[in-house]
Amino acid sequence: MPTPLTPGLLPMKMEMMRQNLDRLPFDKIVSNTFPLAEVNAAFEQGEWDNRQTSVTRAVLVP
Structure with a gap:
């Protein structure tokens, strides 16, 4: 059984998000967006191991 962090689940999760854009409060879930x-900056700022960070959920935008 795949875990929630399994990369193979990404397409399914992305489709779920696309289908629910109007129902789920993504603007309240996402704390930062990065081009x-x-x-690399997104990963660096989102890294929480052994330190406090203001990034809750980062999103990459095209």
Whole structure:
């Protein structure tokens, strides 16, 4: 059974989000957005291991 962090589940989760854009409060879930070109900064700022961070959920935008 796949775990929630299994990369193979990403397409299914993305489709679920697409289908529910009007029903779920994504604007309250996402704390930061980053352009795709800043993917490394997104990971760096979102890293919470052994430190406090203000990034709750980061989203990459094209």
